[in-house]
Amino acid sequence: MHLMLWGVLVLTIASVLQSRPHPGTSGAPLVISLALAGCVLSLIFSALTRDTGKSEAATAGLPLILGVSGNVLAAFQPASLAVVPASTAVAMLFARLRPRLALLLATPLTVAIAAITAYVGPPGDAFQAAVAGVLLCVVLGAVCLFARQARLRHDYTELLLAELDDSREAQARAAAVAERSRIARDLHDILAQSLSALAVQLEGARKLAERDHVAPALHQLIVRSGELTREGLSDARRAVAALRGDDVPMADQLTSLVDRCRRDLALPITMSVTGQPRALAPEAHLAFYRGAQEALTNAARYAGSPTTVALRYTPHATVLTVSDQGRTADEDDVAGGVATGSGTSPAKWTGGGNGLRGMRERIERVGGSTHAGPAGQGWTVEMEVPA
Structure with missing residues (x-):
């Protein structure tokens, strides 16, 4: 025209x-x-x-x-x-x-x-x-x-x-929410209730141990088992909350995890949060948390040195970095019987790699990426999820 x-x-x-x-x-x-x-x-x-x-x-x-x-x-x-x-x-x-x-x-x-x-x-x-x-x-x-x-x-x-496309996307999201809700119910009914029952039984065992004046080592073992059971129950509830889409700040959960690792793993950890916090999708939230768990466990198992946890919110992504300083010579003597006089080399890192593989798969499922490798004398794990 x-x-x-x-x-x-x-x-x-x-x-x-x-x-x-x-x-x-x-x-x-x-x-x-x-x-x-x-x-x-x-x-x-x-x-x-x-x-x-x-x-x-x-x-x-x-x-x-x-x-x-x-x-x-x-x-x-x-x-x-x-x-x-x-x-x-x-x-x-x-x-x-x-x-x-x-x-x-x-x-x-x-x-x-x-x-x-x-x-x-x-x-x-x-x-x-x-x-x-x-x-x-x-x-x-x-x-x-x-x-x-x-x-x-x-x-x-x-x-x-x-x-029609919007309707299909809405149906797909509704189906995904319904499936997560079903898994959350099953997880709560099976795992959370079982752990709750186990926690009750261990509390009863602790009281019996105190009444019968059992050996201090056995009493301490029962007490620690009860604590681990309650922590496992908290993890199960956290997983259920993530599946249901409950909005729990990522920094708060990481702070609780770091405090627990300091106490249980005797690992010196420092944590920092930078940037403007943002809400994450439930799957990304859970992937970050499980990745941080795996990275801190590996740091305690293979290095035992001061470890840093850095959560960064950038305009385009959310990045979580866990870094340690490697195993010292004295720790090598204790662990392997021979002092090398240097930090941990990449070859000193042992294990099947299933933890890192699972971490990478979780992050990739939510559209992110993972990098794990030596950094100086230590090891660094970095997880990134787009905003």
């Missing part, structure tokens, strides 16, 4: 300038000049305007100015192709307005161009000229009407497809 309007503009100017009387500044030439200006301005603004959010009155204004100007040119310049801007105005009305409103506005323009053409044309060809003008208006109007209807149907189809 916009390309056609530029073509009509060129054709109208050429036709008016070549027909008589020519545009001028007084009398009939002045009227022709004003009508030509109306055609030119309305065509230019229509060709440059692509905003479809205007009101119907504003949308109809330019085609009406073009149609009236074309009819005036047809009346004062019978030899010009004034029927072209008039029929273009009809086409614009059907292309941009509702069919009923377009028909209401286009009918007077069509009747006017037919009457003017028949009145000013040669007597023998008046009827044919009028019919030709009407047919041109009808054909262009019908083409633009069908094109507009096709465009609206296409837009409606795209809207339906977008709504």
